[in-house]
Amino acid sequence: MARLTIDSTWKKYGEFLALRDINLDIKDGEFVVLVGPSGCGKSTLLSIIAGLEETSYGTLTLGERDVTDLSAKDRNIAMVFQSYALYPTMTVRENITFGMENRRVPKDEQKKAVADVARLLQIEPLLGRKPSQLSGGQRQRVAMGRALVRDPQLFLFDEPLSNLDAKLRVEMRTEIKKLHKRLGQTIVYVTHDQIEAMTLSDRIVVMSGGVVQQFADPDTIYREPANKFVAGFMGSPSMNFIDVDVEGSQNDIRLVYRSNGAELVVPLGTRHEELLPYVGGKVTIGARPEHFVLDGKQEGALVPITARVEVVEPTGPDTMLVFQVADLSLVAVLPANFRPAEDEEINLLLDLEHVCFFDPETTARIPRI
Incomplete structure (x- = not known):
């Protein structure tokens, strides 16, 4: 050795x-x-x-x-x-x-x-x-x-x-x-x-x-x-990336995605102070497929999202879901017994405790405070 x-x-x-x-x-x-x-x-x-x-x-x-x-x-x-x-x-x-x-x-x-x-x-x-x-x-x-x-x-x-x-x-x-x-x-x-x-x-x-x-x-x-x-x-399916505007102030940070009249708002409140220097600019949200959940007990860390189902792929232990929010196509991995119909509207929760944020210019992950 x-x-x-x-x-x-x-x-x-x-x-x-x-x-x-x-x-x-x-x-x-x-x-x-x-x-x-x-x-x-x-x-x-x-x-x-x-x-x-x-x-x-x-x-x-x-x-x-x-x-x-x-x-x-x-x-x-x-x-x-x-x-x-x-x-x-x-x-x-x-x-x-x-x-x-x-x-x-x-x-x-x-x-x-x-x-x-x-x-x-x-x-x-x-x-x-x-x-x-x-x-x-x-x-x-x-x-x-x-x-x-x-x-x-x-x-x-x-x-x-x-x-x-x-x-x-x-x-x-x-x-x-x-x-x-x-x-x-x-x-x-x-x-x-x-x-x-x-x-x-x-x-x-x-x-x-x-x-x-x-x-x-x-x-x-x-x-x-x-x-x-x-x-x-690293990761399969791959991480979802969403380029968003950082808006608000120290006590009310919001991440907003806008495209062709469609809008997705992720309210952060006073969380994620590391994003304060980016207010008025942009960041990239990185959410892994398992960061989207159907329910959860982490109050304040889960953001409700209304999604339209595009594709349902049963894999055995899980159900992989391709869904649309605003005009974004995203992927979630959900429990095996969850089988919505295609084009059905469903409610998901985005777990903010585990998502990553990336600097749009350097692409480096923004460390949490």
Whole structure:
């Protein structure tokens, strides 16, 4: 195990900046997930950590060693790829021991390592099979086993579950979580799946445009997003955004949305003093689908809203509702037994205790007072 420090790291391809001033301090034994849209730089950063790409500027420290200029083979890092990268003509056992053979590890140590890893990953019956005889989940376990026998300081996972079907993806996610709990190894994991990021990680790195937008634990990322991008990217369905005018005075703040003669008023009264500097200007309300409720006991924190139902989508445990307020189309997640008719007018409550407010120019979240 080892701590990984990435200090002021940049990556340029000609004039294109793929990574901009990346600074991360990943603790010993921590599970960190890099997440973001395609092209955000997460895979480039993983390749730099692995030693498959060079930095343009900056340093990387693994444990006590500066590994910035070390080749991949000298970093003591194991990587699990999206494509599994198994040798098709070799058995599972041979795939797992291949790296040890190259490093001239004694046969008795190889045998013990394979036995330990096979038992840990529950692939003992598969050791004599070829990759073509394995399911996707079994191949992924073998790829993980090949990484585990190296006993590295750091594990890197590059979208390892993206080729699996939905059910198997959930099962393998659980297995990886259990594996980390048992081994306590430092893991850096790349995914575009925000559910994987939220459920697996100790902390999440949200990236966009080669820049780290936020580095925090999953609860903080979800409840206190650093900016509008993080708020909109993390969460499914996505956060609702409403651009409003801030009106009134210190004792009577109102948020008003107006468009084509339609109007939505959210009275704040004396709450949310952090919005006082914005009176006479605008802010963006960020409301997650679960911030709309049918009833509640928080007096003063719930704002009644009359909505027209556009689409009803039963999902099993919940009902997802697309509804219209003024000329805005918004999304709510409500109890499964709530099934209004399309075009029906319903009464909802917006929970102001949990909504976020964003500066319209910087897009940064406005901290609460």
